[in-house]
Amino acid sequence: KDAELVFAHIQLEANHERLPANIGKAMQALWNDNGVQACFLRAREYYLNDSAAYYLNSLDRLIQSDYIPTQQDVLRTRVKTTGIVETTFTLKNHRFRVVDVGGQRSERKKWIHCFEDVTAVIFVSALSEYDLASVEDDSINRMQESLQLFKSICNNRFFRQTGMILFLNKKDLFAEKLRFSSIHTCFSEYTGPNTYESSLHYIQEQFEKMDLRDNHNGHERDLYTHITCATDTETMQFVFAAISDMIVQTNLIHAGIF
Numbered sequence: 415k416d417a418e419l420v421f422a423h424i425q426l427e428a429n430h431e432r433l434p435a436n437i438g439k440a441m442q443a444l445w446n447d448n449g450v451q452a453c454f455l456r457a458r459e460y461y462l463n464d465s466a467a468y469y470l471n472s473l474d475r476l477i478q479s480d481y482i483p484t485q486q487d488v489l490r491t492r493v494k495t496t497g498i499v500e501t502t503f504t505l506k507n508h509r510f511r512v513v514d515v516g517g518q519r520s521e522r523k524k525w526i527h528c529f530e531d532v533t534a535v536i537f538v539s540a541l542s543e544y545d546l547a548s549v550e551d552d553s554i555n556r557m558q559e560s561l562q563l564f565k566s567i568c569n570n571r572f573f574r575q576t577g578m579i580l581f582l583n584k585k586d587l588f589a590e591k592l593r594f595s596s597i598h599t600c601f602s603e604y605t606g607p608n609t610y611e612s613s614l615h616y617i618q619e620q621f622e623k624m625d626l627r628d629n630h631n632g633h634e635r636d637l638y639t640h641i642t643c644a645t646d647t648e649t650m651q652f653v654f655a656a657i658s659d660m661i662v663q664t665n666l667i668h669a670g671i672f
Contacts (some may be wrong), residue, residue, distance in 0.1 A: 416440040438477030445470045458545050458595070464587055465490040506658050512536075525539045534577040534661050537564050541617060541641075544600040557600045557617070565624035569658035570636070573627075577636040579657055582623055586643045589612070616643065 419440045444450050454467070468490050475481065499514040511530075568578055585621040589610050596608045597617065606612040618639055625637045638660055640653050 538581040
């Protein structure tokens with residue numbers, strides 16, 4: 415009955431300001447069901463939003479009549495990027511214009527006219543996707559697809575003089591997932607231990623060797639890797655401050671000033 419109630423509510427496509435209490439209670443009952451929990455442990459076999467557990471574990475709070483979204487509630491929402499979205503902000507007295515492009519295959523053809531005069535490229539890949547299949551083609555591993563996309567962008571002629579910033583994101587989910595599965599799922603040649611440090615080092619190494627560009631002006635190649643958890647706001651502030659300094663320094667190098 416709880417499942418029927420939830421599905422009936424979904425089919426109504428009602429846009430409520432708040433989650434109705436009776437629906438929230440039904441969702442709680444389902445989430446506490448042993449069968450549902452067993453299915454959740456096999457989430458990698460289907461396309462489940464990786465914030466699902468966070469929200470389902472917070473239902474007591476979410477169904478309150480005076481509920482106001484917290485910063486974490488907002489940060490953990492997921493919206494697929496379609497088209498091209500531009501955002502401008504100021505950090506450490508420097509003005510940045512960020513162009514966000516969709517990562518799905520259908521969106522990639524829209525990127526090309528964004529490439530001219532790019533100061534830096536931020537490429538984000540989820541560490542936790544090493545055992546997931548691509549949404550567009552379930553015969554392809556998501557991380558392997560991400561590696562090939564990173565290689566094609568890294569070595570694109572538009573980016574020969576461009577700083578490349580690699581975010582290996584969702585390190586928290588990666589650490590949790592390693593308890594149940596090994597990166598051997600994605601990298602059959604991996605023979606190291608199933609530990610966070612060894613697995614992370616191997617994945618980082620696989621990404622970084624995709625950058626085949628020559629060094630510029632005698633300096634190390636312009637690839638900077640950060641291991642991140644995007645919902646950790648304090649850490650991300652430090653990361654973006656470092657990126658700000660890197661972009662300024664890269665511009666000085668390419669201008670022959672530094």
